[in-house]
Amino acid sequence: MQNKSQSPYLVYYNAFYLLIFSIIPHKELRFLIPIVPFAFVMIGELSAQTIKKGRCLGTLASLSIKIFIIVELIVMGVMTKFH
Numbered sequence: 724m725q726n727k728s729q730s731p732y733l734v735y736y737n738a739f740y741l742l743i744f745s746i747i748p749h750k751e752l753r754f755l756i757p758i759v760p761f762a763f764v765m766i767g768e769l770s771a772q773t774i775k776k777g778r779c780l781g782t783l784a785s786l787s788i789k790i791f792i793i794v795e796l797i798v799m800g801v802m803t804k805f806h
Contacts, residue, residue, distance in 0.1 A: 733761050
C-alpha cells in the first residue's frame with residue numbers, strides 16, 4: 724500500500740476564508756455559502772479515512788447523531804424564543 728503525502732489546501736482555504744469573514748464588521752450568512760462545499764469535502768474525507776482505518780466507526784456515528792440533536796434543540800429553542 725502506497726503512503727501518500729496529502730497537502731491540506733482545503734484546510735488552508737477554509738481557515739483563511741473564516742478568518743477574513745470573522746474580521747468583516749457586517750456579517751451575513753450568505754457570505755458563507757462559497758465555503759460550504761469545501762467543508763463537506765473535508766468532512767467526507769475525514770469520515771472516509773476514519774472508516775478505512777476501522778477506528779471509531781460506531782463512535783463517529785453516535786457522536787454525529789448526538790451533535791445533530793444538540794444543535795437542532797438549540798436552534799429550536801432560539802427560534803421559538805425570538806420568533
